[in-house]
Structures are given as C-alpha cells and as structure tokens.
Amino acid sequence: MREFSLPLLVAPLRSGGLADSLYEVAAREPSRVLLAKRSPARPDEWTAVTATAFRDEVVALAKGLLADGIGFGDRVALMARTRYEWTLFSYALWSIGAQLVPIYPTSSAEQVCWMLSHTQAVAVVVEGEDHAMTVGAVCDRLPALRWIWQMDRNCVPELWARGRGVPDDLVDELRWSVEPQFPAVIAYTSGTTGRPMGCLISHLNLAAQCDTLLAGWSSLLAEPGEEPSILTFLPLSHVYGLVVQVACLRGGIMMGHEPRLTADALLAAFASFRPSFVFAVPYVFERILRCARGAAQEAGRGYLFDKALDVAVRYAEAMEQFVWGTGRGPAPGLKAAHAVFDHMVYKKLRAVFGGRVRYAVTGGSPFSRALGLLFAGAGITVYDGYGLTETTGAVTAQPLGRVRFGTVGRPMPGNSVRIAHDGEVWVRGSTVFSGYLGDPMATEGALRDGWLRTGDLGYLDGDGYLTITGRKKDVIITSGGKSVCPLMLEERLRQHPLISQCVVVGDNRPYVGALITLEPTALTRWQRMVDGSALNGRGVVSANQALHAEIQQAVSRANTAVSRAESIRAFRILPNEFSVADGLLTPSLKLRRSAIVKVYAAEIDQLYAG
Template structure:
C-alpha cells in the first residue's frame, strides 16, 4: 500500500485560541479539579487546583505581563523543567495573544542565543539561577530582549503584583483577537543533524491534535466513572510534552507536574499521584522494565522474571492475533501461567506506575515490538504513535483495541500517509505546521503539493499500519554497497538488561559495527553475580572477558532480525553513557549520530583495524 487516509472525527477550531478553554471551563464548572499541585512541604501530597482558581491565576499573571509591556504577537521564551508555572505562563501568554517559545533547560549558551535571537524574543522566563546565567551571558547579542524573569525568585507573584491595576477587560480584548491560525508556539526541532529549525505551530494545529486524540482514544484514559489524571514529566519544551499539557486542559484531565525524568524521581511521584494514564518515551518504559528485572535479580528471582516476561510476550501475541481476527487467543495453559505470573510479577510492575494505569502512549522514537508485547502481557497496553515537531506531535496512532505491536499504528483521523518512491514517509493533515520561522526555502523544500516530507523511511501494510524503518539521513551504506537502517539493530541490542545505548556504524566500511554503553545501575548487580559465581567454585573468565561475552549475547540476538550482510560483526563497550550534557544526545534523548562518530572516531577505527 502506498497511501492511506482516515476521515476527520472532530471539527476544526473555528474561532478563538487555546486559552479560551480555561475561561469556558471556569464559567461552566468552576469547582472542577483541573490540576494538582505538589505540596512544597510534603512532596508526597498533591493539592487540587480548581478551574476557577486556575483561571484567576492565569488572569492575574496575564495582567502582569501586560503591565510589563508584553504585547499582542510578542514572543516570550520559556526555559524551565516541567512544573506548574510552565503551564500557568503558557495560558497567560496565550490569553494576551503572545507567542510561546520553548527552550530546553539543558540548552547551551550558543543554543539559547540562537533561539532567542532567531525569534526576536522580548522576554524569557527561566527556572533557576543557572538558566538566568546562560541567558545573561548572551544578553549583549540580543537587542530585542527586555526582561528576564526567574521562577525560583518569585517572578510569578511579582508579575501578579505589578498587574493589579490593569483592567481584566484588557486581557479579554487581546484573547478575543486571537484567531485559530494565529501562531501559538514556535517549537524548535531537536537539531540532530544541523541547526534547529523554528516550527510555527498554530492554535488550530494544537486544538486539532488534542481534540482528535481525546475523541478517538479518550476511553482509554481512565476506568468508567473515574476522572482521568496524568502526571506530566516529559519536557514541556518539546512538542510532545506540550501537546500532553494542552490535551489535559482541553479534555478535563487532572494534570500534575514532575520536573525530573529519572527513576529516582518518577517512582515516588507515580506512587503519590497515582495517574490513570501515562504519556512517555521508550526510554522510560525500557528503564522501568530493567529496574524491575534488577530488583528481581537482587532477590534471586531473575530467572523467574525472565520466564514471566516470556509468558507475557506469548500471551500478548495470542491476544493481538485474536483482536486482528487471525487467532483464537491464549489457550488454557497459557492463561493459567499468565494468571500465576500476574500475582507473582506483573502486578509489581504495574505498581511502579501507581497501580491504576492500564493503558499508555509511547512517542518520540520507535517502540520495539518486544517491549510492547512484554508490557501488554503484564497488563499495560502501550499505544505507540509517530509524529514530528512539524506535525504537532502524533500523526499516527494504534487504533483502540487493534494494536499491532512493532508498528506505529494508522494515520490519526483527519490525516493521510503516503510512501514516496524512495520509501520516505509523507504526511498531510490539520496538524501539519505553518512553516519554518524566517526560512521560506526550507519550508518549500519540506512541503510538496500539501504533503510534508518527514525525512523518515517506512512502509504501510495492507491495513494501513505504518512501520518506521529509520531516518533517510541515518541509512548506512557499507563499502560493499549494502544499505542498512540502524534502528532495528539498535533497539534489539538495547533490550539486554546491561545495555543502555547502542549506535550502529559502518558507513563506507566493510561491515557493520556498534558502539555500546552500559546501564550504570545494572552493571554493579551483574558484577556481584559474577563474583558470587566465582566464589561458588565455578570457572569464570576475567571480568572483561565475561562482560564482552555477555554483550555478545545481546548482539547475537539482535543479529537474528537481519541478514548476515546487515549484522553487527564487531562492537566496542564505551566507558560512559551518552548524555545531553556532553552534546551526544538531544534534549529529547535522541542520538546525535554525527557528534558521537566524531567523539569516538578512535574507537570506531579500532573496530575496523586489521
């Protein structure tokens, strides 16, 4: 199949902008709980924020922004982690017709300078002193910048105090002037292969995305009769995280905020907030599974955990085939084994998310079939989707009740997918952006007769499910002329409990190689196990040889998914993980392949020496 479309299930935004929802809900249901705010004195307690309270806070801040000189159409940058003030500033800015410019809090001074200069931002809101210093260091190159406000020094209250004398009517006058096709956000691409591009995202784009998701998938958000709740922990400076925020506000979903994207922070946050649904990236699910296996291994139940996951995969495969009309579902033995492991293993895995989550969404990068089957078999069905900054997040998603693991689902209602002759994925729909800021040539190059060229490679099956095979720019061509998409190999290697990251290399080389980093939490547990085996009198080779042999297992398993010409023939274990701080990962945790190959050029040469 070369093209597949689905009709709209919601109408377009006909008037106004995103901020209108805040005022409409407050008028109709003032006591409705809209958000939950963590108690500063007790991180385990969450205080409800009603629609009326949130509206009043938005108005007060919007008045302060007007008093400080922020005008209609002005651009204001936000450089902070995911926290309540982020949402408050978003809706205050949209209430007065200003445009939001998200900046990753981990951005370098040069990146901050580029975004603020490119957008001609008149003000920037930062979280802490380190962010303020990053902006301050480049202020002399930003003639348009007039104000820097810092959350941690009470800028919200200071602005509200400043705006006390501003008539509320002025806020509404500017809000009523906002039109659906007004720019709401200038969201920058991750810049994995070059300078980040500023994507113009309109109020209509975000409304279409969020309203379609709720209309088509809202039944998954919570059990019947239960108000949905979502813990927002993805960066709001990324279009995916920002979409989650807007979807919660537009759909009446209670939203809480967690600033840290680490297991140490997320586990207690899930336990106290107890969300009914989760939006995450594959990294979170991978870490969750590896942490659970690590706990089991520490208790001497590693093999039991592995058997449970094997049953989960087979059980989920049987359920999947039955849902797609190609099988009878799990047999009696499989159902019995699954029930036993549900009591012993799966319920513990679900408890990590607060024990109320039964469905989740993964986005940002492809979610492997194996991982999807494991979670589905453990009682959490993860709906994988696909999208770009240019498509206002998801443009495809798994249909409700008809998940096909390993794919990214079908086009969302109102969208179309086309596979070009070279295998590139093209998309079209109401969520496609309005163009790149100040770059008509780049916009025209990205668009073709209404279709957005995504730069991704993939294919459609006979039922319209899309499978992403890689990025056009990431395709490796060996010296023998073999084209290799690294995505499948990398995902399979990462499934090993010890592996954290994997980068496949081999451009213009005789064979495929890989750079592999190890999970810093899993490695000590494995080392202790090796020492215990040696103490028990078993013949154990040196630690380095044992580690290499263990990673070779992961590589060998991954190689079964590809032909011999595409298989990994050699690998190097690196001493440390790639990170955002060292410039080898984007803020959304994607690999910066060019930077990695330059940083580890010597190690790559060693792969091919002799």
Template sequence: MREYSLPPLVDPVYEGGLADSVYETAAREPGLPQLARREEGAGGLRDGAWRPMTAAAFRNEVLALAKGLLADGIRFGEPVAVMARTSYEWTLFSYALWSVGARVVTVYPTSSPDQVRRILASSGACAIVVENEQHAMTLGSACGTLPSLRRVWQLDTGCVAKLTSAGTPVADEEVHRHRRAVTPDSTAALIYTSGTTGPPRGCVITHANLAVECDTLLKGWRQLMAEPGEQPAILAFLPMCHVYGLMVSVLCLRGGVLLGHQSDPAPEALLPALASFRPTCVFAVPYIFERIFARARRAAEEQGRLRLFEQAVRTAEQYAEAAEQRALGTGPGPGPALRVRRALADRLVYRRIRAVLGGRTRNVVSGGSTLSRELGLVFSGAGITVYDGYGLTETTAAVTAQPPERPRFGTVGRPLPGTSLHIARDGEVWVRGRTICAGYVAGAADEGPRPDGWLATGDVGYLDDGYLVITGRKKDVIVTSGGETVAPLVLEERLRAHPLVSQALVVGEDRPYIAALVTLDPDALEHWQRYGRTGRGSGYGQGNVHGRSIGEELRREIDRAVAAANSAVSRAESIRAFRILSEEFSVDNGMMTPSLKLRRGAIVRMYAAEIDELYA
C-alpha cells in the same frame, strides 16, 4: 500499500485560541479538579502530598498573570521565550501568554549560550522566563547581541507573584479583549526541534494545530485514559519545550484531565512521583518503559525470583500476541491454559510492575521513537497496553496512533483521523493533515510542507494494512564500502534489549563492515557484578571499556547481546565488531537531544578514534 488516510473525527476550529478552554471550563465546571500541585514534605517535594487546584482557581491565576504581562509591556503577537523544566509555572505562563495573544517560544533548559542566542535571535523574543540563576547566567552569556530582548523573569525569585501584583490595576476586560482577538491561524508557539541531525529549527505551530491534535485524541482515545466514571489523571514529566510535552499539557486542559507536573524525569525521581500521583494514563518515551522493565528484572533477581520473572515475561508475550491476533481477526485468542498461567503470573509478577506506575494505569502512550515489539507485548500481557505513536515537531506531535483495542505491536499505528500517510518511492514517509505546522522561523523556501500539503518527514518506513512501520531515519541509513545498505534501528533496538546495555550506536558508513558503540547501564552493571551467574567476583584483567579493563566474562555477555541482534538481519548487515564505552550518552555531555534521541553526528565525531580502531 503506498498511501492510507482516515476521515477526520473533529470539525475544524473556526474561532478562538487555546486559552479559551481555561475560561470556558472554569465557567462550566468551576469546582473541577484541573491541576494537582505537590506540597513541600519533610523530605522535600519528593515526599509531599498532591494538592488539587480547581478550574476556577487556575483560571484566576492565569488571568492575574496575564494582567501582569500586559502591565509589564507584553503586547499582542509578541514572542516570549520560556527556558525551564516541566512545571506548573510553565503551564501557567503558556496560558497567560496565550490569553494576551502572545507567542510562546520554547528553549530547552539544557541549552548552551550559543543555542539560546540563536533561538532568541531567530524568534525575535522580546522577553524570556528562566527557571533559576544557572539559566540566568547562560542567558547572560548570550544576550549581549539580542537587542529585541527587553524583559527577563526568573521563577525562583518570585517573578509570578511580582507580575501578578503589578497587574492588579489592569482591568480583566483588557485581557479578554486581547484573548478574543486570537484566531485559530494565530501562532501559538515557536517550537524548536531537538536537533537530532542538525541545528534546531523553529516550527510555527498555530492554535488550530494544537487544538485539532488534542481534540482528535480526546474524541478517539479518551476512553483509554481512565476507567469509566473516573476522571483521567496524567503526570506531565516530558520536557514542555518539546512538542510532545506541550501537547500533553494542552490535552489535559482542553479535556478536563487532572494534570500534575514532575520536573525531574530521571527514574530515581520519576518513579516515586508516579507512585504518589497515581496516574490513570502515562505519556512517555520508550526509554522510560525500558528502564521500568530493567528495574523490575533486577529486583526479581535480587529477590531470587529471576526464573519466575522470566517465565512471566514469556507468558506475557504469548498472551499479548494471542490477544493481538484475536483483535486483528487472525486468531482465536488466548486458550484456557494460557489464561491460567497469566492469572498466576499476574498475582506473582505483573501487579508489581503496575504498582510502579501507581497501580491505576492500564494504558500508556509511547512516542518520540519506536518501542520494540517485544517490550510492547510484555507490558500488554502484564496488563498495561502500550499505544505507540509517531510524530514530529512539524506535525504537532502525534500523526499516527494505535487504534483503540486494536494495537499492532512493533508498528506505530495508523494515521490519526484527518491525516494521510504516503510512502515515497525511496521509502520516505510523507504526511498531510491539519496538524502540519505553518512553516519554519526564517525557513528556506524549500523547507516545510510542499505546495500540495505533503510534508517529507525524513523517516523511512512502510505501510502494512494501514499500520505504519518505521525502519529508520533517511539520513541514518548506512552504506558500507561494499555497497550494502543497512538501517541501524533494528540492530540498536535489539542491542538495547539486553539488560546490561544502556545505549547502542551502529556505524559503518563507507567501511567494510558494520560495527557498534555500546554503553552500559551503571546500575545494571553493578547488579550483574553482584548477581551475575558467572561474573560474581571475577577479575577485570582482560578486554577494555574505552581504556578501562573489564572481565572477559562481561565481554562474552555483550557478545551474546550482539549475536541476538545479528539474528534479526542478514550476515552482510550484522555487527562484526563492537566497542564498550566508559560513559553513557546523555543530554549533559551533548550526545543526546533533550527528547533522549542520539545525536549521531556528535557521537561519531567524539569517538572517531575508537571507531577507527574497530576497523584497524
């Protein structure tokens, strides 16, 4: 199968813009809890309670800020940048800007001065919202060559209140006049790619792109977001400067979903927020689910229940696989004995995993990269079905999703209704549909969608009964000096499945064999040293972790992880050597994008000497 498509679920958007939903919802259901904001508690925001905000109250704050923007000189169609972590204010500013017909320009809060300068220059931003003094200093290092930048607003110095006060004399009708002038083809956002394989590119996302994306998901998947009769509640913690995070915010406000915000996505801050907010559905990236599983495993081992946990994991995989076969019409489903084992494991193990997400979540959405089939089965068997999807900034987030009640784990689902997939002769995935962006900011003529509407994604994969399987990035495919072609994704996913491994990067371009760079999870390493069956109290006299000695037992443990990864590929594709690095790849050290993808080129350059040693 080389091409697959599904008919659209929703009609095209013929008029209006994204801000209209805020005003329409407030007029229709003024008392609907639309957002939830955390109050300051004794231990800071982490301990604070969530306070609901009605649709009418949010509409009033959007309108007041929009008036302030007009009073401060923002005009229809002008680009305004936002450089901040995910927050209520991010959502407030985006809807206020859309209310006056302005364009939102996304800037990652971790951007360097040079990155900020390039984005503001290419977008022609006339103003920028920054979160704090640190961001203001980054901007100050870049803005000397930005003549179009007229305004800088800083969130932690009260810019929202100041703008709201300045807008008091402006008539409400002035905002509505601007809002009514917005058309579906108007640009809503200039969203910059995360720069996995090169400099970020600004994608022109229209109001119609975001509206169709969110309306399709609400029409076809809303029943998965909450139990019948319950208002869905979603905690936004993905970066809103990324298309995935921004789409989640728009989806909530178009669909009457209760929306909360969590600025810090690190597990130690996110997990308490999930427990207190108690979402009915979670939108995340595979990294979050991998960390949740790893923490659950460590907790079980600390309590002396590791064997029970591992038995429950096997039961979950078997149960989910049998249920998957029944849903797809290829098997009878779980048998009586398996159902009994699962019920017992649910009481002893699974309910603890569900409690990490607040206890109400039964379905989650994973995007940004592919979740492994094994982990998808485990979560599903534990009562949390993972609906894996696939998309790009250029496709306004998801372009595929698992069908309701029929997920096929290890794939990224089928095309969204109204979208077509095509597999080119070289295996590259092409997509076409109404959510494809209008082009790039100052893009070259050969970039963006082809004249016939197809967008080449740069990803390689294949179709299996309409389900898309991604096998890697076209640019990431490794060709060894012996001519072997290796897609690193499978090996890297299997390496990360080991509890000690945090990240892995497979190398071998123009080399005689495949090798890998491996980083360790610091918490898992500490836990292993304390509870490991043979590593407890061992010395660290042999081997090395990038210049730091480690125990031979630890190296044997990673050897086992490599052997498990190699079992999925041929001998010619297998990892022959590896190096354990002392530092994890992160956004802060420039080795990961803000959407938590590896910057392969940057890693290879940084560790060139270590890679050379693997082939010495």
C-alpha cells in the same frame, strides 16, 4: 499499500485560540479540578486547583505581563523544567495573543542565543539561577530582549502585583482577537544535525491534535466511574509534552507536574499522584522494566521474573492473534500461568505506576514490538504513535482496541500517510505546521503540495498500519555498496538487560560495526552474579572476557534478523553512556549520531583496524 487516509473526527477550530478552553471550563464547571500542585513541605501531598482558581491566576499573570509591556504578537521564551508555572505562563501568554518559544533548560548559551535572536523574543522566563546566568551571558547580543523573569525568585507573585491596575477586560479583548491560524508556539527541532529550526505551530494545529486525541481515545484515560488524572513529566519544551498539557486543559483532566526524569523521582511521583493514564517515551518503560528486573534479581527471584516476562509476551501475542482473527487466543495452560504470574509479578509491575494505569501512550523514539507485548501481557497496553515537531506531535496512532505491536499505528483521523518511491514517509493533515520561521528555502524543501516530507523511511501494511524502518540520513552505505538501516539492529540490541544504548556504524567501511554503552546498575549487578564483586571502574569493562562474551551473544541474536552483509561484525563497549550533558543526546533523548561518530572516531577506527 502506498497511501492511507482517515476522515476528520472533530471539526477544526473555527475561532479563538487555545486559552479559550480554560475560560470556558471555568465558566461551565467552576469547581472542576484541573491541576494538582505539590505541597512545598510535603512532596507526597498534592493540592487541588480548580478551573476557577487557575483561570484567576492566569488572568492575574496576563495582566502583569501587559503591565510590563508584553503585547499582542510578542514572543516570550520559557526555559524551565516541567512545573506548574510553565503551564501558568503558557496560558497567560496565549490569553494576550503572545507567542510562546519553548527552550530546553539544558540548552547551551549559544543555543539560547540563537533561539532568542532568531525569534526576536522580548522576554524570557527562566527557572533558576543557572538558567538566568546562561541567558545573561549572551544578553549583549540580544537587543530585542527586555525582560528576564526567574520562577525561583518569585516572579509570578511580583507580576501579579504589578498587574493589579490593568483591567480584566483588556485581557478578554486581546484573547478574543486571537485567530486559529495565528502562531501559538515556535518550537525548535531537537537539532540532531545542524542548527535547530523554529517550527511555526498554530493554535489550530495544537487544538486539532488534542481534540482528536480526546474524541478518539478518551475512553482509555480512566476506568469506568473514575476521574482521569495524568502526571506530566515529559519536557514541556518538547511538542509531545506540550500536547499532553493542552489536551489535559482542553479535556478537563486533572494534571500534575514532575520536573525530574530520574527513576527514583518518577517512582515516588507515581506512588503519590496515582495517575490513571501515562504519556511517556520508550526510555521510561525500559528504565522501569530494568529497575523491576534488578529488584527481582537482588531478591533472588531473577529466574522467576524472566519466566513471567516470557509468559506475558506469549500471552499478549496470543491475544493479538485472537483480535485479528488469526488465532484462538491463549491456550488453557498459558492462561493459567498468566493468572499465577499476574498475582506474583504483573500486579507489582503495575503498582510501579501507582496501581491505576491500564493504558499508556508512548512516542518520540522507537518502541519495540517485544516491549509492547511484554507490557500488554502484564496488564498495561501501550499505544505507540509516530510524529514530529513539524506535525505537532502524533500523526499516526494505534486504533482503539486494535493495537498492532511493532507498528506505529494508522494515520490519526484527518491525516494521510504516503510512502514515496524511495520509501520516505510523507504526511498531510491539519496538524502539519505552516513552515520554518524565517527560512523559506527549508520550508519549501519540507512541504510539497501540502505534504510534509518527514525524512523517515517506512512502509504501510494492507490495513494502513505504518512501520518506521529508519531515517534517510541515517542509512549506512558500506564500501561494498550495501545499504543498511541501523534502527532495527539497535532496537534489538537494546532489549538486552545490560545494553542501554547502541549506535551502528559502517559508512564507507567494509562491514557494519557498533558502539555499545551499558546500564550502570545492571552492569554492577551482573558482575556480582558472575564473580561476586563489582567491577573496579567502568574503564576496564571492554577487557572483561565474560562481559564481552555476554554482549557478543546479544549481537549474534540481533544479527539473526538481518542478512550477513548487514550484520554487525565488530563492536566496542564504551566506558560511559551517552548523555544530554555531553552533547551526544538531544533533550528528547535521541542520539546525535554525527556528534557520536566524531567524538568516538578513534574507537570506530579500531573496529576496522587490520
């Protein structure tokens, strides 16, 4: 199949902007709880914020922004982690027709300077002193910048106070002047290569994305009779996190914020907030699984845990075949084993998310079929999707009750997917952006007759399900002329408990190689099981013969999925994981391949020495 489309599920936004839904909910259901704020003294306690209370805070902040000179159409940047004030500022800005410029809090001074100067932002809201210093270092190159507000220095109550003399009617007049096609957000691409580009995302784009999700998938958000609640921990500087925020506010779903993405912070937040549904990236599911496996191994139940995971995968695969009419479902013996492990293992795995989650969504990077089957077998069905900043998040998603693991689902209602002659995925729909800010040539290169050329490679099956096989620019061509897509090999290698990251290399080389990083906690635990002691420094890991043999087995298993010419012939274990801080991962945790190849050029050369 070369093209697949689905009709619209909801009518497009015909008037107004994103802020209107907040005012409508507050008028219709004033006591409805929209947000939950953490208690400063007790992080495990959450205070409910009603629609009326939040609207009043938004209006007060909007008046403060007006008092300080922020006007209709002005661009204001937000540089902070995921927290309550982020949501508050975004709705205050949209209430007065201003445009939001999200900036990752980990951005360098040069990146911040580029985005602020490119957008001609008149103000920036930062979280802490470090962010203020980053902006301050480039202020002399930003003539349009008039204000720097800092969340941790009480900028919100100060703006509330300055706006007391501004009439509420002025906020309403500006809000009513917003049209759906007006830009709501200028979202910068992660910049895996080159300088990031500003994507113009309209109120219409975000509303179409969120309203379609709510209309088609809201039944998954909570068990019947329960109120849905979502803990948002994805960066709100990324379009995926922004969609979660807007969907919650448009759908009247209680939302809490968690600014930290560490395993300990997430586990604590899940336990206290107890969400009914989870939006995450594959990294979160992988990390939680690693933590659970590690705990089982520490308790001497590692074999039992791995056996339970195997049963979960086989059970979910049998259920998938039953749904699609290609099998009879789990056999009696498999059902019995699954029931036993549900009580012993799966229930504890679900408890990690707070105990209420039965469905989740993942996106942002590849989610393997094996991981999807595993979680489904453990009682949490993860709906995978696919999208870009340019598509305002998801452009495909798994249909309700018809998940096909290993794919990214079918086009969402109102969208079309086409496979070009070279295998590139093209998409079209109401969520596709209008272009790149100030770059008509890049816009013309990306958009053709309404179709967005994604740069990804993939194929459609007979039912319209899309499978992504890699990025066009990531395709490796060996010196023998063989084209290799690294994605599948990297996914399969990352399924090994020890391997955290993998980069397949081999451009203009005689064969394919790989750079591999290891998960520190899993590595320490593995070493204790092998010889009873931890490694004396990670710098010696590549010399450890037992470890090399273990990783070689993982490489050999991954190679079974490809031809001999595409297989990994040599690999090197690196002493440290790639990170955002060292510039080798984007803020959305994607590999910066060109940067990795440059930094580890010597190690790559050694793969081919002799």
